[in-house]
Amino acid sequence: MTRILAWVALILGMLYFILPLVGMTEFSLSMRRGVYSLDAYTTILGDPRFRQTFGYSVLMAVATIIFGVLLVVPTAYWVRLRLPWIRPYIEFITLLPLVIPAIVIVFGYIRLYNTSSWLPLTGSSMGTNLLLVFGYATLALPYMYRAVDTGLRTLDVGTLTEAAQSLGAGWGTILFRVILPNVLVAVLSGAFLTFAIVIGEFTMAALLDRPAFGPFMQILGANRAYEPAALAVIAFAITWACMGLIQLVTRLQKHTRAGA
């Protein structure tokens, strides 16, 4: 009886998830009347704006990941090593982006860093790009910090540091050649999740007027019928790929740990 109910709950639930996926796939294939075709995809992939905005967003995602790693790994390491009492406060700050909606944060940026302010980041396109990277790093902060901090928990940070120091390593060597390789899986998980968040992000990019993939999708959605569905399929595939990569690196780590 319980088992039947469990199956019913699961199957009904999965039906709800599968139907939109089938819907968007079917829609994306039916641009040509009467037959299935890949026309919507060829149109999209041939659109120079797609290539520009997608390239821009990939670049933003990579910049965000690099900046996020450089910001989070040393901080989380130092907190674990020397300032354990400060950890709850840092953790609280990293969780704030889940409380403060992204639209409010970017609203603050626009007001605080406009052309007449003390730090006119929005005055130039390079400055705005930088601001967008910082904004994305903020959005990714809860996930990145948690991933890295969980990774550090499995290490004996103190002993590793002392061992490295007694062999004559400086802080840079300790961070990049001892700590980073040990939390690489956690960092990669955080990185792929960041990529999935940044690649289609809409609110921040649109309000900062950047030519990113999210705003491009929205504009296309307002004007076309079949191409948006194709974009949805592509976006879903990217999300899958990111999550798949996270699982893959986690599994690889388990194997190396077991083998060691």
Place this chain on the structure above:
Amino acid sequence: MVGRPRSPHVTDTSLPPSPRRNVLAPILRMVGVVPFLVFALLFLIGPTLYIVLGAFQRTGGGWTLENIVALNTPSVRNAYWVSIKISFISALLGCLIGFAMSAGAVLGGLPKWVRSPLLTFSGVASNFAGVPLAFAFLATIGPAGLITMWLRQDLGINLRAYGFNLLSTPGLIITYLFFQIPLMILIITPALDGLRREWREAAMVLGATGWQYWRMVALPILFPSLLGCLALLFANAFGAVATAIALTGSSLNIAPILLYAQIRGDVLGNPHLGYALATGMIAITAVANTVYIVLRARSERWLR
């Protein structure tokens, strides 16, 4: 003090050297977190404070509650109310359906292989939000969507005639569930794993039925978790902008869309009203998240 040369000798003579180093050491240690704190201050806390403080200031300067009071117009009130309604209903349904699916997979005696794909899929679906999600639902139950056409052509059911419209409150709720349910599954599955088999056996030995076990043991233990999830899902839906804009343009009057329009073009005619609107959103998500954190701490007493 600023322009004067520093005179460390004064303190040096009054204090022996070793305690002084101990006094400085904690400060030096703080240097390691300075970059992070500066970043957080400049790009997270500062901008937010600027908005919140701006909500309580006049255009010319000076503190006031005018902006908050001025928000109390039918249009803004309605925007908040619709937002709260959408977030609450989608959170409630998300909790119920997510719980049912997770309970089915963890406790319902389903084969073991169900669990891992379910969690992986939840990870994907909870991150498949924003603009593409809106496209997926438009292609499915939008005016010309797969299901809409199928119902109309093959079964003669015209959804529109029944008053269903994807670009509306119920439509938004159905769409939001696509990221709400998976999030619920991801949070509640560890809690369900934490229910010990011994508790159930103990209840059975004492003569409880399955229903009694759930009503008197499992649900009371899970209750803080469930309520906490509700709060988190609520906040999750409340801040969602992209899906709503891609789905409805700016036709639906909800708080995030109104704020978006205000940032773009000052539709309220006073920048400080925009700050107040944003502050209201922070206040609502902050309450929801506080509830989540408090209740999670409570539920951890039993579920580890």
